[in-house]
Amino acid sequence: MTAALAILLCALLLLALAGGGAARWSALARGVHGGCLAVSVGLMALGGAVLAGGGGAPLLLPVGPPWAPLSLAVDGLSAWFLLLLGAVGAAAGLFAWTHEATAPPRRLIAYPLFLFGMALTLGAADGFTLILGFEAMSLASWGLLVARALESRGEDERLAARLYLGFAIFGAACLIPAIALMGGLAGDLSFAGLRAAPVQGGVAALVMALVLLGAGSRAGLVPLHGWLPIAHPVAPAGVSALMSCAMTKVALYVVARLLLDLGGPAQPPGWGAPLLVLGAASALLGALRATQEVDSKVLLACSTIEHVGLVAMGLGLSAILRAADLGPLASVAAGAALLHALGHALFKTLLFLAAGEVEHGAGSRRLDALGGLIHAMPLVALCTLFGAAAAAALPPLVGFAGEWLLLQALLSAWRVGALWVQVLVAVATAVAALSTALGAAAMLRFWGLIFLGRARTPRTLGAQEAAPPARAALVALVVLSVGAGMLPGSLLALAAPAVAQISGHAGLVVAGPLVVSASTVASDYWPLGVLGLLALFAGGLAAVLRRWSPHPAARGPVWDGGFIAPPAHLPFGDPATQASAAGFAQPLRRLLGGRLLMAREVVHLAAPGDPAPARLEAGFHDPVLPALLRPLSAGRERLAGAAEWLRDLGIRQFLGIAFGTLLLLLVLLALVDPA
Amino acid sequence: MGFGQLSFDMAHLLAGGVLLLCFVLLYQRRVAAVIHALALQGVALALAVAWQGWVLGMPGLYIAALAALGAKAVAIPIGLRLLVRRLELRRAVDSAIGIGPGMVAGVALVALAVLVVLPATPGSGVLAREGLAIALSVVLLGMLMMIIRRHPIGHVAGLLSLENGLVLAAAGPRGLPLVVELATAALVLVLTAVAGFFALRLRDDVAGPGPGLLHQPYAEGDPPGKAGR
Numbered sequence: 001m002t003a004a005l006a007i008l009l010c011a012l013l014l015l016a017l018a019g020g021g022a023a024r025w026s027a028l029a030r031g032v033h034g035g036c037l038a039v040s041v042g043l044m045a046l047g048g049a050v051l052a053g054g055g056g057a058p059l060l061l062p063v064g065p066p067w068a069p070l071s072l073a074v075d076g077l078s079a080w081f082l083l084l085l086g087a088v089g090a091a092a093g094l095f096a097w098t099h100e101a102t103a104p105p106r107r108l109i110a111y112p113l114f115l116f117g118m119a120l121t122l123g124a125a126d127g128f129t130l131i132l133g134f135e136a137m138s139l140a141s142w143g144l145l146v147a148r149a150l151e152s153r154g155e156d157e158r159l160a161a162r163l164y165l166g167f168a169i170f171g172a173a174c175l176i177p178a179i180a181l182m183g184g185l186a187g188d189l190s191f192a193g194l195r196a197a198p199v200q201g202g203v204a205a206l207v208m209a210l211v212l213l214g215a216g217s218r219a220g221l222v223p224l225h226g227w228l229p230i231a232h233p234v235a236p237a238g239v240s241a242l243m244s245c246a247m248t249k250v251a252l253y254v255v256a257r258l259l260l261d262l263g264g265p266a267q268p269p270g271w272g273a274p275l276l277v278l279g280a281a282s283a284l285l286g287a288l289r290a291t292q293e294v295d296s297k298v299l300l301a302c303s304t305i306e307h308v309g310l311v312a313m314g315l316g317l318s319a320i321l322r323a324a325d326l327g328p329l330a331s332v333a334a335g336a337a338l339l340h341a342l343g344h345a346l347f348k349t350l351l352f353l354a355a356g357e358v359e360h361g362a363g364s365r366r367l368d369a370l371g372g373l374i375h376a377m378p379l380v381a382l383c384t385l386f387g388a389a390a391a392a393a394l395p396p397l398v399g400f401a402g403e404w405l406l407l408q409a410l411l412s413a414w415r416v417g418a419l420w421v422q423v424l425v426a427v428a429t430a431v432a433a434l435s436t437a438l439g440a441a442a443m444l445r446f447w448g449l450i451f452l453g454r455a456r457t458p459r460t461l462g463a464q465e466a467a468p469p470a471r472a473a474l475v476a477l478v479v480l481s482v483g484a485g486m487l488p489g490s491l492l493a494l495a496a497p498a499v500a501q502i503s504g505h506a507g508l509v510v511a512g513p514l515v516v517s518a519s520t521v522a523s524d525y526w527p528l529g530v531l532g533l534l535a536l537f538a539g540g541l542a543a544v545l546r547r548w549s550p551h552p553a554a555r556g557p558v559w560d561g562g563f564i565a566p567p568a569h570l571p572f573g574d575p576a577t578q579a580s581a582a583g584f585a586q587p588l589r590r591l592l593g594g595r596l597l598m599a600r601e602v603v604h605l606a607a608p609g610d611p612a613p614a615r616l617e618a619g620f621h622d623p624v625l626p627a628l629l630r631p632l633s634a635g636r637e638r639l640a641g642a643a644e645w646l647r648d649l650g651i652r653q654f655l656g657i658a659f660g661t662l663l664l665l666l667v668l669l670a671l672v673d674p675a
Numbered sequence: 676m677g678f679g680q681l682s683f684d685m686a687h688l689l690a691g692g693v694l695l696l697c698f699v700l701l702y703q704r705r706v707a708a709v710i711h712a713l714a715l716q717g718v719a720l721a722l723a724v725a726w727q728g729w730v731l732g733m734p735g736l737y738i739a740a741l742a743a744l745g746a747k748a749v750a751i752p753i754g755l756r757l758l759v760r761r762l763e764l765r766r767a768v769d770s771a772i773g774i775g776p777g778m779v780a781g782v783a784l785v786a787l788a789v790l791v792v793l794p795a796t797p798g799s800g801v802l803a804r805e806g807l808a809i810a811l812s813v814v815l816l817g818m819l820m821m822i823i824r825r826h827p828i829g830h831v832a833g834l835l836s837l838e839n840g841l842v843l844a845a846a847g848p849r850g851l852p853l854v855v856e857l858a859t860a861a862l863v864l865v866l867t868a869v870a871g872f873f874a875l876r877l878r879d880d881v882a883g884p885g886p887g888l889l890h891q892p893y894a895e896g897d898p899p900g901k902a903g904r
Contacts, residue, residue: 667787
C-alpha cells in the first residue's frame with residue numbers, strides 16, 4: 001500500500017516535469033491534467049483500500065538527510081484524508097481538462113507539485129516529511145497564485161500572492177519549531193517515536209499554540225483567516241477548489257495528527273479548548289461574512305472558513321471529551337469532524353466548480369452582475385442547488401449528517417468537566433447553531449442571486465451550459481454528495497480506524513449502513529427515512545392539490561414584493577426593482593454586522609438648495625486582517641529605521657558586535673551544564 | 676602525563692609564553708614594541724608547535740613550526756616595519772580603553788575560556804584540555820585587541836595573534852588530521868587578510884579623506900569639513 005503511494009508521488013513529480021515541457025509541446029497540457037486526474041483517482045482508491053483493509057509498515061525513502069530519514073506510511077487517518085484529496089483532485093482535474101487546456105507552463109509545473117505536497121503531507125510517517133510536504137504544498141500553491149498574477153498583471157492579484165506568501169512563511173515559522181519541540185532532545189521525529197513520548201506541561205501548551213498558529217493559518221482558523229477571501233478568487237476555479245477543500249483539510253489533518261493523535265493521550269481537559277474556541281469563532285465570522293460578500297468566490301471562501309471552523313470544533317470537542325474519559329462521546333465528535341470534512345470537500349468543490357462555470361459562461365463573479373442563469377445553464381443550476389442545499393445542511397444531503405452529529409456531541413457534552421468547560425461547550429453549541437443558520441442563509445442568497453430572478457446584465461443572457469467534462473464533474477460530485485449523505489453510517493464505519501486514532505476510543509458511534517446515532521439511547525438519524533418522509537409529504541401534497549381537490553388548479557398572481565414583469569420598452573426591467581446582493585445582506589448586516597464586521601451605514605444629505613441627491617453609504621470590513629497587518633508594518637518600519645544605524649558603524653564596532661555575540665555564546669556554554 | 680613531567684611542563688611553559696605575550700601585546704603603546712612582541716610571540720608559537728611535534732611524534736608539526744618561525748617571527752614583522760616606515764603611520768598605538776581595564780578584561784576572558792573548555796572536555800587528556808583552554812584564551816585576547824585598538828597596526832597584531840591561537844589549538848590534541856595544511860592555510864588566509872586590510876582600509880586613513888566623507892551627514896549650518904567621526 002505504501003509503495004503505491006510512493007509510485008503515485010513519483011508520478012506527480014514526473015507530471016510536473018511534463019508541465020515544464022508544455023512550453024514546447026502544447027498538447028502536453030491536457031496530458032498533465034489527465035495525469036493529475038488519474039493520480040487523484042489512484043489516491044482515492046488507495047485511501048479507500050487502506051480504510052477497508054489496513055495500511056502497511058512505514059516505508060523508508062532512499063533520499064533524505066541522515067538525521068531525519070524520510071518515511072511514508074498510510075494509516076486510517078491519512079487514508080481518510082487521501083480519500084478526500086483524491087475526490088477533490090479528480091473533480092478539479094476534470095474541470096481543468098476543460099478550461100485549462102492552454103494553461104502556461106508555470107502553472108502546469110505548480111499544479112502537480114501542489115497535489116504532490118498535499119499527498120506527501122498526508123502520507124508522511126515522520127515529522128520531517130510532514131513539514132517537507134506541507135511547505136511544498138504552500139509554495140506550490142503560492143506559485144499558482146504568482147502565475148495568475150503574472151498573467152493578469154493586476155495589483156489585486158499581486159497583493160494576494162504576497163499576502164499568501166507571508167502567511168505561508170508564518171505557518172512554516174510556527175510549525176517547524178512545533179515539530180522540533182515534539183521531537184525533544186532525543187530527536188526521533190518518526191510518528192511512532194513521537195507517539196511514544198508525548199509532550200507535557202508547558203512544552204505541550206507551546207506546541208499547541210504553535211501548531212494552531214502554523215496549521216491554523218493554512219486552514220483559515222479565525223485570527224489568521226484573512227488570506228482566504230483574498231487569495232481564493234485569484235486562482236482559477238479548479239485551483240480554488242483544491243485550496244479551499246483539500247488544502248484547508250490537509251492543514252486540519254496536521255492539527256489532528258500532531259495534537260490529537262501524537263500529542264493527544266494523557267492531556268488535561270483544557271487541551272481541546274483552544275481548538276473549540278477558534279473553531280467557533282471561525283464558524284461564526286465565516287458564516288456572517290458569507291452572508292455579506294458580493295463576489296461569488298469570496299462568498300464561497302468565507303463559507304469555507306465557517307465549515308473549517310465546524311470541523312475544528314468537532315476535533316476540539318473530541319479532545320475535551322477524551323480528556324474527560326468519555327471515549328464513546330469523543331468518538332462521536334471525531335466522527336462528526338471527519339464526516340463533515342469529507343462532506344465539505346464534496347459540496348464545496350461542487351460549488352467552486354459551478355462558480356467557475358458561471359464565471360466562464362456569464363463573465364462575472366459579482367453577484368450583482370448575474371441573475372436568471374437557471375434558463376441559460378439549467379444543469380449547472382440544478383447541480384449547484386444540490387451543493388448549496390448540502391452546504392446549508394438540509395437533511396438528506398451530506399452537509400446535514402456531519403453537522404447533526406456535531407450538534408449531538410455538543411448537546412451531550414455540556415455536563416462534562418469543570419464549570420468553565422461546561423460554559424464553553426454551551427456557548428459553542430449556540431454559536432454552532434447560529435453559524436449553521438447563517439451559512440444556510442448565505443447559501444440561499446448565493447443560489448438565488450445567481451440563478452433566479454432576471455438577468456442583471458445583458459452579458460448574462462449569453463451564458464452557455466458547461467462543456468461535457470465539466471458537466472460530468474458536477475454530476476459526479478452531486479452523486480457523491482447525495483450518496484454520502486444517504487450512507488453516513490457506512491462512511492463512519494469505513495472511517496473507524498481514523499476515528500479511533502483521533503479519539504483514542506476503538507468502539508464506534510452506533511452506526512448501521514443506513515442509520516447513525518450518537519448513542520444507544522439517543523435519537524437516530526435515518527437519511528432514507530427522512531427522504532421517504534419528504535417524498536411522501538411532497539407527493540401527498542401534490543396529490544391532494546391535483547387529484548382530490550374539488551376545484552381545478554388555477555394559476556393566480558403571487559405576491560412578489562413589487563417585482564413586476566418588464567415592460568416592453570425595457571426588456572431587462574428596471575435593475576432597481578431587483579434586490580441587489582447588498583440589499584439581500586442588509587438585515588443581517590444591521591442585526592449582527594455592527595460589532596463583528598464594523599458595518600456602517602451613513603446617509604449623506606445634500607445641503608439645502610443643492611440639487612444633488614442624498615446618498616446612502618453602507619459597507620463593512622473584516623477588522624481582523626488590518627489589525628494584524630498594521631502593527632506588523634509599523635514594526636517593519638521601526639526595524640528598518642533601527643537597521644539604518646548599522647550602516648554608520650566602523651570596523652571596530654562591527655568586530656565588537658561579533659566578539660560580543662561570541663562571548664555571549666561562550667558564557668551561555670559555561671553556564672549551562674553540559675551533563 | 677601530568678605535572679612534574681618534562682613534556683607536559685614544557686608544553687605548558689611554551690603555550691603559556693604565547694599567552695603571556697598576548698598580554699604584552701595588549702598593553703604596548705608604541706608601534707615598534709607591538710611588532711617586537713608579535714615577533715616574539717611567533718618564536719614562542721614555533722617552539723610550542725615544535726615541542727608538540729616531538730611529544731606527539733608527529734614530524735609534520737616541525738614543518739608547521741618552521742613556517743610559523745619564518746613567517747611570523749621574521750617575515751611579517753619586517754614587512755610591518757617597512758610598511759609603517761613607508762606609509763609614515765603614527766608611532767603611538769592608542770587604545771580605546773586604558774591599560775588597567777584592558778588587562779582586567781583579558782584576565783576575565785582567560786577565565787571564561789577555562790570555564791568553557793574544562794567542563795566541556797572531560798574525556799580527553801590533560802595536555803589537550805589545558806592546551807585548548809590556552810589556545811581559546813589566545814584567540815579571545817586577539818579579538819579583544821582588534822576591538823580596543825584604534826591604530827591599524829593594532830588591528831593587524833590582533834588578527835595575527837588570533838591566528839596564532841588557532842594554530843596552537845590545532846597542534847594541541849593528538850592525531851588531528853591535516854594539521855600542517857590547516858596551519859599553512861590559516862597563515863595564507865591571514866596574510867591575505869592583512870594585505871587586503873592595508874590596501875583597502877589604510878587608503879582612507881592614510882591618504883586623507885576619501886569618498887567616505889561624502890556619506891557623513893552633517894547638521895545644517897555646519898561647515899562640511901566639520902562633520903566626521
